[in-house]
Amino acid sequence: MQNTFALRGNLVYTPACGELALHPHSYLVCENGALAGIFDTLPARYAGIPVEDHGDKLILPGLVDLHAHAGQFAYRGLGMDLELLDWLEQNAFPEESKFADPHYAEAAYRLFADALTRSATTRFCLFATLHRPATLRLMALLEAAGLRGFVGKVNMDRNSPDTLRETTAESLAETCRWLEESADFAHVRPMLTPRFIPSCTDEMMAGLGRLQREFGAPMQSHLSENLSEIAWVAELCPGTRFYGEAYARHGLFGGACPTVMAHCVWSGEEERALMKENGVFIAHCPQSNMNVSSGIAPVRQFLREGQHVGLGSDVAGGAHLSIFRAMTDAIQASKLRWRLVDQDLPALTMPEALYMATKGGGAFFGKVGSFEPGYELDAVVLDDAALPTTRPCTLAERVERVVYLSDGQPCAKYVAGRRLF
Amino acid sequence: MQNTFALRGNLVYTPACGELALHPHSYLVCENGALAGIFDTLPARYAGIPVEDHGDKLILPGLVDLHAHAGQFAYRGLGMDLELLDWLEQNAFPEESKFADPHYAEAAYRLFADALTRSATTRFCLFATLHRPATLRLMALLEAAGLRGFVGKVNMDRNSPDTLRETTAESLAETCRWLEESADFAHVRPMLTPRFIPSCTDEMMAGLGRLQREFGAPMQSHLSENLSEIAWVAELCPGTRFYGEAYARHGLFGGACPTVMAHCVWSGEEERALMKENGVFIAHCPQSNMNVSSGIAPVRQFLREGQHVGLGSDVAGGAHLSIFRAMTDAIQASKLRWRLVDQDLPALTMPEALYMATKGGGAFFGKVGSFEPGYELDAVVLDDAALPTTRPCTLAERVERVVYLSDGQPCAKYVAGRRLF
Numbered sequence: 060m061q062n063t064f065a066l067r068g069n070l071v072y073t074p075a076c077g078e079l080a081l082h083p084h085s086y087l088v089c090e091n092g093a094l095a096g097i098f099d100t101l102p103a104r105y106a107g108i109p110v111e112d113h114g115d116k117l118i119l120p121g122l123v124d125l126h127a128h129a130g131q132f133a134y135r136g137l138g139m140d141l142e143l144l145d146w147l148e149q150n151a152f153p154e155e156s157k158f159a160d161p162h163y164a165e166a167a168y169r170l171f172a173d174a175l176t177r178s179a180t181t182r183f184c185l186f187a188t189l190h191r192p193a194t195l196r197l198m199a200l201l202e203a204a205g206l207r208g209f210v211g212k213v214n215m216d217r218n219s220p221d222t223l224r225e226t227t228a229e230s231l232a233e234t235c236r237w238l239e240e241s242a243d244f245a246h247v248r249p250m251l252t253p254r255f256i257p258s259c260t261d262e263m264m265a266g267l268g269r270l271q272r273e274f275g276a277p278m279q280s281h282l283s284e285n286l287s288e289i290a291w292v293a294e295l296c297p298g299t300r301f302y303g304e305a306y307a308r309h310g311l312f313g314g315a316c317p318t319v320m321a322h323c324v325w326s327g328e329e330e331r332a333l334m335k336e337n338g339v340f341i342a343h344c345p346q347s348n349m350n351v352s353s354g355i356a357p358v359r360q361f362l363r364e365g366q367h368v369g370l371g372s373d374v375a376g377g378a379h380l381s382i383f384r385a386m387t388d389a390i391q392a393s394k395l396r397w398r399l400v401d402q403d404l405p406a407l408t409m410p411e412a413l414y415m416a417t418k419g420g421g422a423f424f425g426k427v428g429s430f431e432p433g434y435e436l437d438a439v440v441l442d443d444a445a446l447p448t449t450r451p452c453t454l455a456e457r458v459e460r461v462v463y464l465s466d467g468q469p470c471a472k473y474v475a476g477r478r479l480f
Numbered sequence: 481m482q483n484t485f486a487l488r489g490n491l492v493y494t495p496a497c498g499e500l501a502l503h504p505h506s507y508l509v510c511e512n513g514a515l516a517g518i519f520d521t522l523p524a525r526y527a528g529i530p531v532e533d534h535g536d537k538l539i540l541p542g543l544v545d546l547h548a549h550a551g552q553f554a555y556r557g558l559g560m561d562l563e564l565l566d567w568l569e570q571n572a573f574p575e576e577s578k579f580a581d582p583h584y585a586e587a588a589y590r591l592f593a594d595a596l597t598r599s600a601t602t603r604f605c606l607f608a609t610l611h612r613p614a615t616l617r618l619m620a621l622l623e624a625a626g627l628r629g630f631v632g633k634v635n636m637d638r639n640s641p642d643t644l645r646e647t648t649a650e651s652l653a654e655t656c657r658w659l660e661e662s663a664d665f666a667h668v669r670p671m672l673t674p675r676f677i678p679s680c681t682d683e684m685m686a687g688l689g690r691l692q693r694e695f696g697a698p699m700q701s702h703l704s705e706n707l708s709e710i711a712w713v714a715e716l717c718p719g720t721r722f723y724g725e726a727y728a729r730h731g732l733f734g735g736a737c738p739t740v741m742a743h744c745v746w747s748g749e750e751e752r753a754l755m756k757e758n759g760v761f762i763a764h765c766p767q768s769n770m771n772v773s774s775g776i777a778p779v780r781q782f783l784r785e786g787q788h789v790g791l792g793s794d795v796a797g798g799a800h801l802s803i804f805r806a807m808t809d810a811i812q813a814s815k816l817r818w819r820l821v822d823q824d825l826p827a828l829t830m831p832e833a834l835y836m837a838t839k840g841g842g843a844f845f846g847k848v849g850s851f852e853p854g855y856e857l858d859a860v861v862l863d864d865a866a867l868p869t870t871r872p873c874t875l876a877e878r879v880e881r882v883v884y885l886s887d888g889q890p891c892a893k894y895v896a897g898r899r900l901f
Contacts, residue, residue: 133871136884139811140829154871167870349812352827354819378808378884387799390560391770392816398775399820406773408561449588450554450575463557463799466887 062091062476065105068113068440070097071458072120072430073414076362080430081454086110087118089436092476096432111478113440113471117457119413120428121181121437121474122382123420126279126321126342126371129197129210130155130188132171135375143285143351143376148220150375155188155213156222164193172200178380179467181437181474182424183208184279184319184342184371186252189215189223189230191237202247205479208424211252211279212237216263231266238274246475248276250319255281256292256305268309277317277423279342280306283330284322285353301330303339313337319423321371324348324356331364340367340423343415345388347376355396358389359404362411369420370412381467386412409459436476439469483512483897486526489534489861491518492879493541493851494835497783501851502875507531508539510857513897517853532899534861534892538878540834541849542602542858542895543803544841547700547742547763547792550618550631551576551609553592556796564706564772564797569641571796576609576634577643585614593621599801600888602858602895603845604629605700605740605763605792607673610636610644610651612658623668626900629845632673632700633658637684652687659695667896669697676702677713677726689730698738698844700763701727704751705743706774722751724760734758740844742792745769745777752785761788761844764836766809768797776817779810780825783832790841791833802888807833830880857897860890 066089070082088095088105101110131151138150158164175183185201187194187210194212201210212234216227225233234251241249251267253259259267271278283289283302296305303326306312312320314337321342326334334341343356361368370385371377377385386409393407421428427435443461452460472479487510491503509516509526522531552572559571579585596604606622608615608631615633622631633655637648646654655672662670672688674680680688692699704710704723717726724747727733733741735758742763747755755762764777782789791806792798798806807830814828842849848856864882873881893900 133869136881137871137873137877139808139880139884140827157870163870170868170870346812349815352815352819355816387560391767394770394773395776395813395816395820398773399816406561447591448554449578449584449591450558452558456558459560460557463560 131375209250313339344373347373552796630671734760763792765794768794
């Protein structure tokens with residue numbers, strides 16, 4: 060019973076999309092980092108185990124951020140009056156170039172890792188920058204913080220400023236070395252990260268495909284985010300019928316290569332069919348899609364099709380690291396899409412958004428994002444006492460209020476059974 | 481020189497829509513509650529006046545909330561999975577009914593007044609509820625807090641639950657009494673508040689028109705928010721060509737009656753022309769328009785037409801009282817509208833959103849919302865030190881970051897030259 064303990068509080072999770080499981084004032088037992096069960100009263104077989112009693116607070120699964128750029132955190136909330144491709148030129152590329160300097164990278168990634176640690180996010184897929192040493196440093200900071208997830212050294216060998224471009228050979232060699240050096244980390248693992256098709260030559264993509272097969276690393280990139288980007292990809296990749304094919308033809312689109320694709324705002328039927336077939340995860344990033352004027356992804360359609368969908372903050376296309384904010388952005392955007400674009404796709408609901416933010420995205424990491432038996436214990440404890448109201452609230456309503464109104468910072472956080480604070 | 485003092489800090493305001501005036505480390509001199517001028521160094525004639533030095537912090541005009549429901553604050557962030565008319569039935573009406581109880585009203589309005597005081601909002605147009613005593617209590621709390629603006633006792637005599645409906649005669653008599661009793665307040669003034677056309681009979685509207693002419697009170701209501709609401713109004717008011725006419729035919733649509741209309745999401749050409757002609761103020765409430773699935777108002781069109789436009793939090797259709805949040809919601813919504821609806825109407829920019837949040841809405845209150853000479857000194861001091869970044873920022877960029885990232889709570893606040901905290 061050494062590695063066994065219990066949390067007590069108001070437990071809420073989503074066993075299925077749209078379904079809210081509510082366990083007021085219950086015990087959640089954790090054995091060896093994984094969930095043993097939820098109980099109204101602690102069973103006799105657990106007598107004497109440590110109980111961390113969180114009183115009347117809310118306990119939710121840790122949140123999952125399926126897409127964010129750690130190397131852009133320094134300019135979140137800046138330059139938001141630009142569209143995607145201009146925004147990349149004027150904001151993203153100059154900032155990311157600075158990560159060649161290890162001192163700058165250290166300072167910037169420390170701020171990022173601190174903010175991510177304080178947030179309700181427990182798992183993530185992150186873009187770093189081109190720079191191997193800085194990327195390793197980011198991984199070390201996140202591992203030391205007790206967080207878990209994937210980080211990618213970015214690849215770029217075309218259509219990039221001189222300060223942020225590698226030769227193809229250099230990029231592949233650095234990536235190979237980085238994959239080897241990442242063996243130092245147990246819980247923050249490497250993920251292949253071609254920035255997006257316009258930044259990567261066919262030769263680069265083919266090389267990354269080979270590395271994928273050699274190392275078995277998963278992969279992340281951007282897909283069908285913005286209409287001008289899609290037109291550019293079509294130009295760059297003659298013979299492809301849709302954007303996703305530009306990845307798929309190199310074996311980098313799900314299947315044997317676990318893949319997260321950010322955005323998919325404009326993914327057509329063929330692209331979505333291939334995503335579904337290959338089990339590609341969609342990182343829905345509603346705030347970023349507003350900020351850089353991309354549009355609104357048809358999330359209801361994704362859910363109907365049985366796609367894997369999680370949420371991404373997409374810092375710094377999104378200004379906010381909070382996945383609670385991503386949940387409400389997703390709901391709000393889906394309402395506008397319903398009203399303005401397609402009344403056959405009803406808006407998302409709070410339980411659906413919570414599912415995407417936890418179990419939906421969590422599935423990329425294995426049994427993560429739920430309080431069902433066997434799931435790794437990622438949990439956040441939320442105190443809504445700072446949000447006083449005269450209206451009596453049910454437990455489900457308290458969750459909705461916390462998601463809409465809180466700053467997204469839990470008062471306690473557990474990752475794979477380990478308490479971080 | 482008794483009522484003369486200076487603020488020192490980084491002064492930022494919008495003399496015109498889209499134009500940002502930046503005065504780093506400057507002095508703003510206030511005489512008798514109004515702005516005397518901005519100076520790099522304090523002129524000799526002001527030698528010896530008290531200087532409140534806010535160091536490197538940002539100083540902006542106080543923000544203006546042109547539309548919020550004080551009586552709905554208790555359930556902000558709740559029941560957001562509903563569309564407007566269902567949301568009114570299930571959320572708004574049951575909550576507002578409670579304000580018949582003075583004890584409930586006291587507790588609920590205290591929470592609201594505290595939150596509004598801590599926020600960056602200095603001026604407002606607020607809906608209370610039907611209840612005269614509770615409305616007077618709200619006015620007293622806001623006046624005691626040092627805030628300034630308008631509050632309305634709501635009128636409803638049809639299509640409302642039994643617990644939230646008056647007879648026409650009762651409603652008009654109570655409104656008249658409330659207008660008389662409001663004479664107690666110097667800075668929080670009464671505003672006629674027919675809820676919206678579906679809640680008010682023609683007889684009620686005619687009576688309110690008479691009260692308007694007798695007391696000279698301004699007026700606020702809702703206009704063209706939601707398609708199902710508009711269809712309902714057309715049914716209820718045969719012979720009107722557009723929603724606004726249902727107000728205008730009773731003399732309650734601008735002109736001699738200073739008027740704020742919330743939403744105007746679907747206002748057509750004729751309605752907009754009449755608003756322009758009559759100087760009706762538009763309270764743009766982007767978050768609420770998302771939350772209750774109304775749509776996106778064509779704000780760029782309003783600005784081109786020279787309409788008066790300010791921002792509204794529309795709590796609790798909007799979950800957030802912060803007008804900073806309303807600014808970023810307005811920008812984000814305008815980007816989606818540009819992308820999805822009408823590429824002839826470019827997105828709003830940060831300086832335009834700041835204008836609407838200050839001088840645009842402030843014009844309803846006189847010379848309010850700018851740091852130009854003669855304006856009443858409403859100012860908020862913002863400390864962005866809690867938002868650290870490794871990226872050097874210009875003054876304009878610091879403002880953008882604070883608007884996107886801060887919790888909207890200033891560290892000091894001045895209303896008409898008086899410091900609140």
